[in-house]
Amino acid sequence: MADSDSSIQRHRRLPPLAALRAFEAAARHLSFRKAAEELAVTPTAVSHQIRLLEAVLGRALFVRHVRRVALTAAGERLYPVFRDGFDSFEQAISALDPQSQRKAVTLTAPMLFTARRLLPALDAFRSAHPGFDLRLHAADEVVDLHAGLADIAVRYGPGPFPGLVAEPLMSERFGVLCSPRLGLSHPDDLRTAVLIHTEWKRPGMAPDWQRWRRLSGATGLAIGEGPRFTDDGHALQAAIAGHGAVIASLVLARPEIEAGMLFQPFGPEIVGETYHIVATPENIACADVRAVRDWLADHVSGETPLRENRKPILGRSGGPE
Known part of the structure; x- marks a missing residue:
């Protein structure tokens, strides 16, 4: 040349x-x-x-x-x-x-989040990455990513996440959910309804009936009574079966809301924390882990459910917390 x-x-x-x-x-x-x-x-x-x-x-x-x-x-x-x-x-x-290419990545996430958000989106990942082995580790306990037990995680909470790279995935909101068969239309109806409780592992962050009552100003609720579940998925199933009303995630219960199995009869809603994608700096630099990160951002993130199935509250109500 x-x-x-x-x-x-x-x-x-x-x-x-x-x-x-x-x-x-x-x-x-x-x-x-x-x-x-x-x-x-x-x-x-x-x-x-x-x-x-x-x-x-x-x-x-x-x-x-x-x-x-x-x-x-x-x-x-x-x-x-x-x-x-x-x-x-x-x-x-x-x-x-x-x-020689690594085609296996372990993603750890809370149990209900895995069932309600990750599993429905798996087909999109498999279509984009055929032959790639994405392993889902469902656990409410925090997994030490530095120990190599998982490559990437979805974590719920405000952070900080020391030693990890974190980015917000989606926000969470909670509200009253029940089967349409219960016929609830006003907060006063809760005075005679069964209240289903979930025993949250982090009480300080619990979106429970006591917190909802403070927001709504509702009175006469027997918040100390009603069945209690250690698993929020079981609490949702009890509500679907018509056993009572529950304070639950509007994000994770979206399939049941859209199918008409559950509905949100009235407000207010409790603003929750944020789900984050987290990984070690070393792992997020790997192309395979970034592929999982991109799938989470493109196919798993989402907003709170549409409210076509929620009746407006009648009378006094509190705004979002």
């Missing part, structure tokens, strides 16, 4: 690959020790490679503190370039041997 500046003819002036790998791992972990564990070398070797890279570039890439490191402005500028470069290397190499 006539162009002597062609990238084919010129020689690339790059630092040693070992130094670049050490920098990328240390920048991702913000730890020389963790980078050393990943690369199967000693922390001293990682430190040596980074000092070599800094000498070649003529500038510091890390600020060394007693028990941690932080990126300098130059390090912040270089890290995403190297990270994306190594990700591209990995993807290109994996593409040569499809058997």
Whole structure:
């Protein structure tokens, strides 16, 4: 070719690959020790490679503190370039041997959320990623993502989520739900209705009858009586069967509301917390975990149910909390 500046003819002036790998791992972990564990070398070797890279570039890439490191402005500028470069290397190499690609990701989420939001959306994931093994771990207990028991999670609550990357997925709202057969149309009807209770694992966040009564101003409710369930799914089934009224998630009960099995006879609604997608920084950098994240954002997120099946409240009511 006539162009002597062609990238084919010129020689690339790059630092040693070992130094670049050490920098990328240390920048991702913000730890020389963790980078050393990943690369199967000693922390001293990682430190040596980074000092070599800094000498070649003529500038510091890390600020060394007693028990941690932080990126300098130059390090912040270089890290995403190297990270994306190594990700591209990995993807290109994996593409040569499809058997070497990881096609299994474990997603952990609360039990009712898994049943009501994840399972109905599985077909969309399978259509987009045939042959990909998405494993659902349904548990109301928080799973330690740093321990490797799951790769990504949906968590309910305001956070913070220390050491994890988090982004909001969907908001939650709660309201009175019951079978249309009960014929409820006004909060006063609850004085003679059976009130179904769910024993929430985090009482401080509980959207219960006591909280709803404060919002609505309703009086004469026997909120200390009625059947109690430790599982919110069982409480919903009791309401569907006509055993009473329950304070439940309007988001997770949407299929039953749309099918006419449950309806929201009146307000007010209790504003809940937010469901978040969370993962470790290392996992969210992986293409397979990001595929699950994108599926959650595109097919699982949603708003509270449409209210065609909710009758307006008559008389006094409180607004949303």
